[in-house]
Amino acid sequence: MSNDNKSPAAAPASNFLRGIIESDLATGRHASRTDANGNPLPQVITRFPPEPNGYLHIGHAKSICLNFGLARDYQGQCHLRFDDTNPAKEEQEYVDTIIDSVHWLGFDWNDGKNQHLYYASDYFPMLYAMAEYLIGAGHAYVDSQTAEQMVAARGDFNTPGRDSPFRTRTPEESLALFRRMRAGEFGDGEHVLRAKIDMASPNMNLRDPAIFRIRHAHHHRTGDQWCIYPMYDYTHPISDALENITHSICTLEFQDHRPFYDWVLERLAEGGFFKKPLPHQYEFARLNLTYAITSKRKLLQLVEEKIVDGWDDPRMPTIVGIRRRGYTPESIQMFCERIGVTKSDSWIDMSTLEGVLREDLDPKAPRSAAVLRPLKLIIDNFPETLVTECSAPVHPHFPERGVRRFPISRELWIEEDDFMEQPAKGYFRLYPGNKVRLRYGYVVECTGFDKDETGRVTAVHCQYFPDSKSGTEGSANYKVKGNIHWVSAAHAVQAEVRLYDRLFADPHPDAGGRDFKQALNPASMEVVQAWLEPGLERAQAEDRYQFERHGYFVADRKDSKPGKPVFNRIVTLKDSWAPAKG
CATH class of the missing domain: 2.40.240.10 (Ribosomal Protein L25; Chain P)
Known part of the structure; x- marks a missing residue:
């Protein structure tokens, strides 16, 4: 049975980003821009730029809904761009699941004329050429210190850094070394290309940050063409400018990186690579959800230690996990709209997400016993x-x-x-x-x-x-x-039903650096052999129902088969958890 009934969409809430965009539209800040063929560009172009080194989680969903939603609401474009500059951690598997997850959430990067799907790795030749320009203009140099020496010389928040002894290399010497790095003459870590800014800057991100490093690793798209790879903080602003991004929206941890973002684009604009107005970075508070963790390292640990059954385990906060759990894309969009966009960090209780989910499912889900x-x-x-x-x-x-x-x-x-x-x-x-x-x-x-x-x-x-x-x-x-x-014993359908609950029993499972595994909820999954109302044997994968008195359930998208259904509990009818504090 298909569940095609749609819940009413939530009206967009005002926030500081909408205020910025509306002000830019009123002043025509980006009105005169054209593409390479002279065609006018939209005045709002955003992007969602994941690194393909893992599965997306509920925190990414907020960024997806925000970037694609703003572009939609202001007749603009949103690009999906893979920031694939670290070949050691990135795989095609992650590219594929990210594409699928963004589509499932209800968004597309096809504006009817063009597919706005991009890869930072496609820009490697341009990123390299721009690095050569920065060297020649005296804005970058090759440093030959060890990684330990560079860390020691960087200083800290109370101590200014010390100039590298190689900072005075001539542009010609650095350029020759950089080209030899590109040719593969050196091993990993022997040299690094650094921006020449200010080792005494109070902003640590401006203390001559690295912009290219040597890494002899196979890249999932470019193979072995390159043995030097650009750093994210260098690649990000350039990718934005190449794609004509107007509003580059990041989470708050990138706020201190914005001065370097601006520095890179200003220097390259001086070299004639880009025209003004340049892209501008804006920061918003990331989603902090109670009873969940979103650290990729910790999520990987859960998978590798088989605490959960893979990335799509219905208890995981990954998008593939919450999809398999039975969440709807409409409920995720509604949740992201409800919690709003701010510049200050706060915690959102899991009950808020579950409440929106119930609100979305109630009018959609057919009833059954x-x-x-x-x-x-x-x-x-x-x-x-x-x-x-x-x-x-x-x-x-x-x-x-x-x-x-x-x-x-x-x-x-x-x-x-x-x-x-x-x-x-x-x-x-x-x-x-x-x-x-x-x-x-x-x-x-x-x-x-x-x-x-x-x-x-x-x-x-x-x-x-x-x-x-x-x-x-x-x-x-x-x-x-x-x-x-009740159900008739002679006619009922026997089925495996998985009663899922929150993976963690503590609202802040990894607070204070403690072992998050100590907060695991031992009752996060129970498997029962249930008897269902006749007709449910025909349930198709991802069909959702309300089992009267019990809650909302979905036919598992991986294990459920026609004639032999497997159901996951999506959420109970009522919240049985006390609101989290803090």
Whole structure:
């Protein structure tokens, strides 16, 4: 069953980035720009620039929604660019999953005329040529210190750095060395090309940062053509300028890098490589979500140590993980819009994300019955060969979606907690002598139960009232407080159901540098053999349902097969976690 019903989109909220863009549009800051063919460019061009060294996570989703959303709302373009300048850590597998994840979230880089998909590695020849220009203009030099010597000479926040003894090399000498680096004459780390700025700068990022290093490694796209690779902080502004980016939006940790971003573009503009106005970098607060970690290193540790079942484990905060869990792209977009965009760090509680998810799923998900912890209910006075049809709405708030029909027979499955031998105070479900309504069916009265040799209840017995069926006139004659769900034992669909919960029991699992694995939630996954309403055997991968009383569930996109479904719990109907503090 397809779930095509869309939730209403959230209206874009105002934020400081929208204010900047609207001011630029009002003043025409980027109105006169043209591409290489003289065609006018959009006044808003953003980009999402992941490094293909891992799987994207929920934090990246905020950046994706922000960059693509701004371009969409201001009739601009958003580019997908892979900053693939570190061959030792990057793989085609990560490129492929990033492309798939951005598409799944609902965004595209095709503006109808061009595919705005770019790779920093395509710019390697230009990045090299610009580095040669910087050397010739006296803005860069080849340093031959060891890595340890450079670190020691860099100083710290209280101590200015010391000039390298190679800083006075002539441009001709540095250029000759740089070309020999390019030719592969040196080993990794023997030389590095550095920008010549100010070793005494209070901003550590301006203390002659490296812009090219030697690395003899196979690149997933360029193969072995290069043995020197540009640094990210050098590549990033140049890539933005080459792509005519207007608003380069980064997270706050890049704020101190902005002066170098500007320095690179100003120097290259002086050399005639770029025209003004140049791209400008703006920073916003990254997404900090409680009960989750987003460190690629720690996520990799979870995978490699088999604490989770791969990058797409439904408990992982990766986009492939939350997709497999059953989240919808609309819920992620709505969440990112709701939390807003600010310049100050804060924590967003997981309950906020889950609340938006429930809001999105509620109007979309058809209803169904499922018994997760089955207990046999035998209606002793129901004829053994009789099978009667019951019906219920596909969705209680949308009658136009029709009804679903399912059988009731003598033996049913009910939830084991719908029966108590000795009822607690306020318990209104089955116990000896009490009446309940079988949801959408008959009223029954509990008459007894069976136990095995260990004292475990194995079956509950009851009598039904033939004139009490829901939807008939006689049903009004029966007033009961309890209402339980059920499935016919002879007709139910058996299925594996995975009850997922938060991966961590602590809202800040890696706070203070502690071992985040100590905060793992031992109840983050439970696998049960459940009985489902007939018809669910036809569920297709990623079909979502509300299992009444239990929550929202999705047919697993990897393991579920027609006729043999596997369901993941997406989220419970109500939040059972207290809001996190701090």
